[in-house]
Amino acid sequence: MPDPVVSFEFFPSGDAAMAQQLWASVQRLAPFRPKFVSVTYGADGSTRTRTHECVLRILRETDLVVAPHLTCVGAPREEVLGIAQEYWRQGVRHLVALRGDAGADNLSADGRYRPHPGGFAYASDLVEGLARTGNFDMSVAAYPEGHPESGTVDADLENLKRKIDAGARRAITQFFFDTDAYLRYRDRCAALSIRADIVPGILPITRFPQLLRFAARCGASVPAWLRRRFDGLDDDPDTRRMIAANVAIEQVQMLRRHGVEEFHFYTLNRAELTYAICHALGLRPRVREAQVA
Numbered sequence: 001m002p003d004p005v006v007s008f009e010f011f012p013s014g015d016a017a018m019a020q021q022l023w024a025s026v027q028r029l030a031p032f033r034p035k036f037v038s039v040t041y042g043a044d045g046s047t048r049t050r051t052h053e054c055v056l057r058i059l060r061e062t063d064l065v066v067a068p069h070l071t072c073v074g075a076p077r078e079e080v081l082g083i084a085q086e087y088w089r090q091g092v093r094h095l096v097a098l099r100g101d102a103g104a105d106n107l108s109a110d111g112r113y114r115p116h117p118g119g120f121a122y123a124s125d126l127v128e129g130l131a132r133t134g135n136f137d138m139s140v141a142a143y144p145e146g147h148p149e150s151g152t153v154d155a156d157l158e159n160l161k162r163k164i165d166a167g168a169r170r171a172i173t174q175f176f177f178d179t180d181a182y183l184r185y186r187d188r189c190a191a192l193s194i195r196a197d198i199v200p201g202i203l204p205i206t207r208f209p210q211l212l213r214f215a216a217r218c219g220a221s222v223p224a225w226l227r228r229r230f231d232g233l234d235d236d237p238d239t240r241r242m243i244a245a246n247v248a249i250e251q252v253q254m255l256r257r258h259g260v261e262e263f264h265f266y267t268l269n270r271a272e273l274t275y276a277i278c279h280a281l282g283l284r285p286r287v288r289e290a291q292v293a
Helices: 016-032 046-059 077-090 123-133 153-166 179-191 208-218 224-230 238-259 274-281
Strands: 005-010 035-040 065-070 092-096 136-141 170-173 198-199 262-266
Touching: 005 016, 016 046, 016 274, 035 046, 046 065, 046 077, 065 077, 092 123, 092 153, 123 136, 123 153, 136 153, 153 170, 153 179, 170 179, 179 198, 179 238, 198 224, 198 262, 224 238, 238 274, 262 274
Parallel strands: 005 035, 005 262, 035 065, 065 092, 092 136, 136 170, 170 198
Antiparallel strands: none
């Protein structure tokens, strides 16, 4: 069996200590030779400068393939495409194209999402615009349990098909713990002729209360069995880490038994758990000719 393919997500640092942690995580995980590493973009574009700086540093100081997130919420088309064109000039060929979370300025009085009048309304429109800008390898988001705003998995599948038809080559799922939900979603994608890799997004659990907040925002379910495993461990970080590693390793091994060979890890800028999971997957770090500086 060939080695699985992995990719890692990082987020731009907010201060010097976080920057040091981010870069230590990049250094720690780079020898696994990921397919790419992605760098997130603030929900309303608020981290644009820090995202750009992080992307450029990875390009400058490593031989990793970097895939910046790019969102369209709250911005005119010209601005968004200008960012993409600048990335292209800097040598970026991969993007993660997302609508982005709507801030207060992008919501109507009744709380509904309101596209920027001169912008791309949805991720499918963004993908179409980016496809005309350059031959980017684009990834988009997928939601095995449905996006909170889409209402149903069927609606999310229709939206995903629009994004793939517009030019995206890969879908990275929201994190999930119900493996059957992912497998059903993958099968339904195939039935709808969605011709793209549906890459499972894996979230190693660093702090359980943080996970619950993430899950509430994105509509991911947290099974009772998972809650029980972390029950009573608020003041026991060592046991929490062991449980978290075990949960994620069980998840990726089950997915591999169902033919999944590519995984995207939401690292939260921490390398320890992701490193352990990659090791359990059978990956071994390899020193590159151009190692991270």
